[in-house]
C-alpha cells in the first residue's frame with residue numbers, strides 16, 4: 251500500500267501547490283480565487299497527463315512481445331508494471347515446467363517397445379510414437395491431423411474402429427503380409443481413442459512352430475504305435491507258427507526302438523532348451539572325446555565304412571562333455587547312415603587362426619541337394635524320410651547339433667553335393683578353446 255500513500259500525498263501536495271500558486275498569480279491580477287481554481291485544475295490535468303503517459307508506456311509493452319523488461323518507474327505505475335511482469339514470469343515458468351513434463355512423458359512413450367497413437371473425436375491422428383508409425387506405415391509428422399482410416403487401410407483395423415467394440419484386441423498384417431500386429435483401442439476423454447499396437451510376428455511364428463512340433467511328434471509316435479497295435483491284435487487273434495512269431499517280435503522290437511530313439515532325442519532337446527549354458531571353465535580333452543565318438547561310430551558302422559580321426563591332440567574345449575559328445579555322435583551317426591558300404595568317414599579337429607576350433611565330420615556318402623541345406627537343422631526336416639526312418643533316424647539329430655553348437659557360442663556349417671558326400675563343421679569360439687602350454691599347466 252506504499253504506492254497509495256505516496257500517490258495520494260503527491261496528488262494532494264501538487265493540487266495544494268497549484269492552488270496556492272494560482273492564488274498568488276491570480277492575486278497579481280486581482281483574481282486570487284479564480285487563480286486558485288485554475289491552478290488546482292491545471293495540476294490535476296498535469297497529473298492526469300503523466301498518468302496517461304505511464305499507462306501508454308505500460309500498454310505498449312503489454313501489446314508487444316514483452317521481450318524487454320517492463321517500463322521502470324517509481325510509485326503506482328512502477329509497482330503495477332512490476333507485478334504484471336512477475337505474474338507473467340511465474341506463468342511462463344509454469345508453462346515451461348509443464349512443457350518439460352509433457353516432453354518427458356512423450357519421450358517415455360516414445361521409448362516404449364509398443365506403438366502408441368492418440369486419435370481425436372473426429373478420428374484424426376493427434377500424436378503417434380515412431381513404433382506406431384512403423385506398425386501402421388505412417389509418417390509421425392506429416393500424417394498428424396489426418397483421418398486414420400484414410401491412411402491405415404487394413405480392413406480388419408478399419409472394421410474394428412467402426413464397430414466400436416474394443417473389449418478384445420484385433421490382429422492385422424502389414425500390406426506385404428510379412429509382419430503381424432495386435433491392436434487394442436482404449437477410448438478416453440470426449441470421443442478420443444488411445445491405440446496400442448504390438449508386433450506379434452515372432453510370437454505367432456513361435457506358436458506355429460510349437461503347433462507344428464506337437465503335430466510332428468504325434469505323427470512320429472502314432473505310426474510305430476499303429477504298427478505295434480496291429481501286431482498285438484494279430485498275435486491275440488491268430489495262432490502263429492514259431493518263425494512267424496519271431497518275425498513279428500523282431501518287427502515289434504524295431505518299432506519300440508524307433509519310439510525309444512524318438513523319446514530320447516526329445517528329452518535331449520528339452521534338456522538343451524531348459525538348462526543353463528554349459529560352464530566355460532570345465533575343460534574337456536578333445537582327443538579323448540573324438541576317440542570315444544569314433545568307437546561308437548565303428549560299432550554302428552559294423553566295419554562297413556573306413557572311419558578315421560585326425561587332430562585334436564593337446565586341445566581342450568570348455569563345455570559339457572555329454573552335449574559335445576552327443577553333437578559329434580549325431581554327425582558321425584548321420585555319416586554312417588547316409589554313406590553306402592565301403593565309404594570313407596573322417597572326423598577332423600583343427601584350430602582356426604582366430605583361436606577357435608572346427609570339428610568336422612565328412613563322408614563320401616549320398617550328399618544333399620543345395621535346396622535342402624538351409625533347412626537341415628529344423629526339427630523333423632528330412633531330405634529322404636523313408637531312408638531316415640529305415641536307418642533309425644528321428645529327424646532331430648541336426649537340431650540337437652545346432653542347439654549344442656549355439657549353447658557353446660558356436661554354429662554349424664554344411665557343405666554337400668549330391669553323390670559326392672557331405673561335410674558338417676561344428677565351429678566353436680576361441681573363448682572355449684585352449685591348447686598346448688595352457689593344457690599342460
Ligand code: ADP
Nearest residue numbers: 584585588632633634638643644645646647648
Ligand atoms: P535324421 O534322424 O533323419 O538323420 P537329422 O536331423 O540328423 O535327422 O538329419 C536331417 C536330414 O539331413 C536327414 O534326414 C538327411 O536327409 C540329411 N542328412 C544329415 N546328415 C547327412 C549326411 N551325412 N549325408 C546325407 N544326408 C544327411
